[in-house]
Each structure stands twice: as C-alpha cells, then as structure tokens.
Amino acid sequence: MAAKRIVNFSAGPAALPVSVLEEARENLLSLGETGIGIMEHSHRGKAFLEVYGQTEALCRELAGIPQNYRVLFLQGGASTQFFMIPMNFLSSGDVADYLVTGSWSEKAVSEADRFGDVHIACSSKDRNYCYIPPSCEFGDRPAYVHYTSNNTIYGTEFAEIPAVPDDSPLICDASSDIFSKPLDVSKYGILYAGAQKNLGPSGVTLVIIRDELVERGADDIPTMLKYRTHAEKDSMYNTPPTFGIYVMGLVLTWIKDQGGLEAIAQQNQDKAGRLYAYLDESRLFRPTVEPGSRSQMNVTFVTGDAELDAQFIAQAQQAGLSGLKGHRSVGGMRASLYNAFPSEGVDALIACLQEFEASHGS
Numbered sequence: 001m002a003a004k005r006i007v008n009f010s011a012g013p014a015a016l017p018v019s020v021l022e023e024a025r026e027n028l029l030s031l032g033e034t035g036i037g038i039m040e041h042s043h044r045g046k047a048f049l050e051v052y053g054q055t056e057a058l059c060r061e062l063a064g065i066p067q068n069y070r071v072l073f074l075q076g077g078a079s080t081q082f083f084m085i086p087m088n089f090l091s092s093g094d095v096a097d098y099l100v101t102g103s104w105s106e107k108a109v110s111e112a113d114r115f116g117d118v119h120i121a122c123s124s125k126d127r128n129y130c131y132i133p134p135s136c137e138f139g140d141r142p143a144y145v146h147y148t149s150n151n152t153i154y155g156t157e158f159a160e161i162p163a164v165p166d167d168s169p170l171i172c173d174a175s176s177d178i179f180s181k182p183l184d185v186s187k188y189g190i191l192y193a194g195a196q197k198n199l200g201p202s203g204v205t206l207v208i209i210r211d212e213l214v215e216r217g218a219d220d221i222p223t224m225l226k227y228r229t230h231a232e233k234d235s236m237y238n239t240p241p242t243f244g245i246y247v248m249g250l251v252l253t254w255i256k257d258q259g260g261l262e263a264i265a266q267q268n269q270d271k272a273g274r275l276y277a278y279l280d281e282s283r284l285f286r287p288t289v290e291p292g293s294r295s296q297m298n299v300t301f302v303t304g305d306a307e308l309d310a311q312f313i314a315q316a317q318q319a320g321l322s323g324l325k326g327h328r329s330v331g332g333m334r335a336s337l338y339n340a341f342p343s344e345g346v347d348a349l350i351a352c353l354q355e356f357e358a359s360h361g362s
C-alpha cells in the first residue's frame with residue numbers, strides 16, 4: 001500500500017500530475033502491449049521512436065515551435081548548458097552579454113568567463129536579486145545575450161522578453177518557467193530548461209535551438225558538446241534519457257488536456273495570484289518581491305523574524321505541507337507552484353498561513 005501523498009512545494013524536482021505518475025507506473029512493466037517496460041526499450045526500437053516522436057511533436061505543437069528550430073533532449077542539466085553555450089558561441093576576443101538576476105545567472109556567467117569576455121548588461125545583485133532590472137545596457141554587437149527568465153531562488157520573473165540588439169541571438173535559461181505560459185519561440189536563438197521543474201523528471205534537458213545556431217557552433221570542441229552532433233542525430237548520437245523523454249511526453253499530454261499553454265497560464269496566474277493577494281493583505285507575512293517582478297512559479301515570503309519563519313515552516317510540515325523552506329540565500333519561505341502543483345494545495349497553504357497569523361499576529 002502506497003504512503004499517502006502530501007502537498008509538495010518543492011522547487012525541483014517538483015510535483016508531477018498524479019495521472020502522469022499513474023500512467024508511467026502502468027508502463028514500467030510493459031509499455032503498452034510490447035511486453036517490455038518503458039525503461040527497458042532500445043532507444044532505436046520502433047516503440048521508443050514512437051514515444052520520442054510524440055514528445056517532440058507535443059513540444060512543437062504546444063509552444064508553436066517554428067520549422068527552423070530543432071528540439072533536442074540532452075543530459076547534464078541546465079548547468080551543462082551554462083558552458084555548452086559559450087563553448088559553441090563565444091570565442092576568445094568575443095563578448096557576450098548577460099543579464100544577472102540571481103545565482104543561476106551568476107553561474108552561467110562564471111562558465112562563460114572561461115571562454116570569452118562577459119559584459120553584464122544589468123544586475124539586481126545590489127538588493128539581493130529581489131527585483132528584475134527595468135532596463136539593460138548592452139555592449140556593441142554581443143555574440144549573444146543570455147538571461148534567466150524565472151529566478152527560482154529569489155522568486156522573480158521577467159514579465160516581458162527583454163529587447164536585445166539586432167543580430168544578437170537571445171538565449172534563455174527557462175528551467176523554472178518553461179511551458180508555464182505561451183511562448184514566442186521566434187524571439188529566441190536558444191531556449192533551454194532542465195525538465196525537473198515544469199516538464200518531468202530530472203535527467204533530461206530540453207533545448208530548443210534555431211537551425212542557424214546549430215550550424216554556427218564551434219567545430220574544435222568535443223563531439224558530445226556540439227549542438228550539431230545532437231541535431232544531426234535527433235538526440236540519438238548516444239543513448240538519450242529515454243525514461244525522462246517518455247515522462248515529459250506524458251506531462252505535455254497532460255498540459256494539452258488542460259487546454260494548452262494559454263489555459264495553463266490562467267491556472268498559474270490564479271494560483272500565484274491568490275497567494276500574493278493573501279500575502280499583500282497579511283499583517284504577519286509579506287512577499288519579498290515587488291509586484292512588477294514577481295514570479296508566478298516561486299512565491300517567496302517572510303515574516304521578518306527568522307524564528308517565526310521556522311515556526312511556521314514546522315507547523316506547515318505538521319499539516320502536510322512540505323518543502324516550504326526558502327533557499328538559504330534568501331531565508332523565509334518559498335512556495336513553488338509549477339504547472340502540476342494543484343490549486344487545492346494553494347488553498348491549503350493559505351488556510352495554514354491564516355491559522356498561523358491568527359495565533360501569532362499582532
């Protein structure tokens with residue numbers, strides 16, 4: 001008998017739709033009628049190729065990915081993209097522009113530094129990344145511009161795609177908000193995301209890349225680190241993360257059943273909106289981020305008293321609400337409300353906050 005599932009606010013890996021988990025469970029022992037479990041199928045066999053084709057087709061359909069983009073399923077997490085991008089597109093002597101809005105952006109910068117020069121187009125480090133800078137100052141014709149669309153740790157998110165200099169491809173780490181709202185892929189050179197927040201299990205990284213960048217990538221680098229290698233072989237130069245690709249397909253089907261990205265965006269706005277509305281009214285709790293910069297995915301908040309924060313987190317845990325402790329660099333609380341996080345979980349959190357406020361508020 002399986003243990004009771006609790007409300008999981010984890011920032012990643014994160015909650016998946018129960019229907020997805022149930023379907024995956026069914027197919028662990030036999031994928032459909034094949035008699036072979038999903039993890040045991042050859043990546044070159046007909047059954048898996050069908051799974052792969054479906055996952056890619058769903059990505060393209062949901063996000064409206066144009067024909068001149070490739071969809072790749074890679075490994076090494078978003079963190080591998082931090083160095084694969086400059087390794088392919090930043091030669092020594094070139095400059096790339098980075099928007100620095102949190103520690104994931106900082107990590108991306110420190111990898112790019114190994115390959116060429118980095119110009120910081122904007123940064124919100126002065127106030128511990130609690131806002132999205134209102135404007136950027138770009139260098140002269142940067143090789144590319146890199147930004148992090150949602151800052152998982154600090155609870156900030158770009159409300160708009162930043163405008164970048166003509167001819168400079170925009171590259172986005174969308175690990176924690178990909179497919180949470182409609183996407184205009186044509187604005188990007190590359191969009192990438194580790195799957196474990198909004199798309200499925202850890203171990204697979206979705207990379208959506210414009211053909212022209214696939215062509216342009218460096219040649220004198222290891223085979224596995226060239227986008228060209230993976231594009232030419234449909235992500236099957238080596239064994240791809242088959243199980244992750246399969247589960248991502250189930251998650252994308254679930255998103256489609258919800259009504260696609262428009263409908264998911266509505267749900268996400270509703271979930272985060274209700275929580276922010278409560279926090280804005282509360283006399284005990286307050287959000288750490290100003291309205292224009294707030295994330296729909298990761299809602300960060302504090303009481304202002306670390307001791308009270310800890311008490312609340314313990315009480316919430318008792319009530320079956322897990323994963324609410326904020327990242328150590330911010331403190332306080334963080335509620336991660338990715339696509340698959342259920343609306344009832346937000347109700348449960350608000351009820352728990354209200355109860356705590358009633359017994360501790362002034």
Ligand SMILES: *Cc1c(COP(=O)(O)O)cnc(C)c1O
Binds near residue numbers: 077078079195
């Ligand atoms: C989680 C996260 C990462 C790190 O992803 P890995 O797949 O663990 O390498 C990078 N960027 C953002 C925005 C994240 O949220």
